[in-house]
Amino acid sequence: xxxxxxxxxxxxxxxxxxxxxxxxxxxxxxxxxxxxxxxxxxxxxxxxxxxxxxxxxxxxxxxxxxxxxxxxxxxxxxxxxxxxxxxxxxxxxxxxxxxxxxxxxxxxxxxxxxxxxxxxxxxxxxxxxxxxxxxxxxxxxxxxxxxxxxxxxxxxxxxxxxxxxxxxxxxxxxxxxxxxxxxxxxxxxxxxxxxxxxxxxxxxxxxxxxxxxxxxxxxxxxxxxxxxxxxxxxx
Numbered sequence: 001x002x003x004x005x006x007x008x009x010x011x012x013x014x015x016x017x018x019x020x021x022x023x024x025x026x027x028x029x030x031x032x033x034x035x036x037x038x039x040x041x042x043x044x045x046x047x048x049x050x051x052x053x054x055x056x057x058x059x060x061x062x063x064x065x066x067x068x069x070x071x072x073x074x075x076x077x078x079x080x081x082x083x084x085x086x087x088x089x090x091x092x093x094x095x096x097x098x099x100x101x102x103x104x105x106x107x108x109x110x111x112x113x114x115x116x117x118x119x120x121x122x123x124x125x126x127x128x129x130x131x132x133x134x135x136x137x138x139x140x141x142x143x144x145x146x147x148x149x150x151x152x153x154x155x156x157x158x159x160x161x162x163x164x165x166x167x168x169x170x171x172x173x174x175x176x177x178x179x180x181x182x183x184x185x186x187x188x189x190x191x192x193x194x195x196x197x198x199x200x201x202x203x204x205x206x207x208x209x210x211x212x213x214x215x216x217x218x219x220x221x222x223x224x225x226x227x228x229x230x231x232x233x234x235x
Contacts, residue, residue: 003031004032005065009036072084083161113186115153118202121200124203125203140154151198184228187228
């Protein structure tokens with residue numbers, strides 16, 4: 001199962017789904033849309049009518065990437081999928097690269113998650129100014145050091161998880177519900193002794209639409225990471 005969590009991605013969603021269907025023709029593509037006013041859900045619904053592997057789930061009363069990812073993970077658990085894959089819906093992640101993550105997961109059934117990484121050898125970011133690249137590296141370095149995570153890129157959402165590993169976490173027990181859920185899931189998996197590996201990907205700045213990550217949300221995520229680190233030390 002591949003999940004795409006969307007809000008106002010009408011300019012990108014058709015290209016994203018088409019790319020995923022080509023890269024992973026046997027996977028179900030689930031779009032979790034937060035009732036986008038720009039018609040994203042309607043476009044997905046139209047595609048689903050011609051392709052049974054494309055499905056739409058609309059959340060009416062909730063909004064936010066973190067809670068949407070949790071919702072999609074729970075859907076994968078409830079429907080007994082073997083693997084849960086996730087990526088951004090704005091084409092900053094190339095859908096063709098999901099094939100690399102899935103292939104790596106299949107090579108080693110002991111892996112709990114394969115992380116698409118911008119910061120391992122071979123990974124890169126296209127379209128960001130140097131200042132933004134440096135800031136992103138600093139934030140990732142801060143988070144991985146605080147949480148003692150065995151990865152270099154803990155904030156990217158392009159990942160392939162083993163669903164039974166997610167089920168053991170008990171998603172209702174996760175403490176955060178914003179963007180920092182990406183770090184917390186890695187933390188909980190690591191604490192349970194699960195194996196995590198990174199593979200290099202290319203991240204490209206979106207060309208259409210607007211980023212949903214606001215400064216306030218970024219600050220909230222940083223505070224949640226600090227809180228997770230503090231609780232880890234206390235535990």
